[in-house]
Amino acid sequence: MxxxxxxxxxxxxxxxxxxxxxxxxxxxxxxxxxxxxxxxxxxxPEPPRPEPPRAEEVLAQRFARGEIDDKEYASRLATLREIAPTG
The missing domain is CATH 1.20.5 (Single alpha-helices involved in coiled-coils or other helix-helix interfaces)
Structure with missing residues (x-):
């Protein structure tokens, strides 16, 4: 063995x-x-962060969804352009 x-x-x-x-x-x-x-x-590298939507884009989206009517959209758009002109 x-x-x-x-x-x-x-x-x-x-x-x-x-x-x-x-x-x-x-x-x-x-x-x-x-x-x-x-x-x-x-x-x-870190992925780029998306830019937040501009105020005019948010306003246009609200108008498109029907949250505001055309008079309110025009009034707010005029106010936005008066306060902060785009350039």
Whole structure:
């Protein structure tokens, strides 16, 4: 039963060495991937923020939805252009 005097054969040493190499390769690759992800997230530019709609656009949208009538739209539009001229 105990042919090799409880020792490990050459294949056992080969398997153990291969397992150790595989373990360290996976560990180093995992660290490299984590570092790459951390660095790439930091270098990515932020997306541009959309500009808020101008007051005239909001007024036009309210008129289009029927929230205000044409007289109120014209009155408010004249007031907006009088206070803050576009340029």
């Amino acid at each position: 105990f042919w090799y005097d409880h020792g490990m054969s050459g294949w056992g040493y080969f398997g153990m060495g291969l397992g150790m190499l595989l373990f360290w390769a996976l560990l180093i690759a995992g660290f490299a991937v984590m570092i790459r992800i951390a660095v790439s997230d930091r270098d990515r």
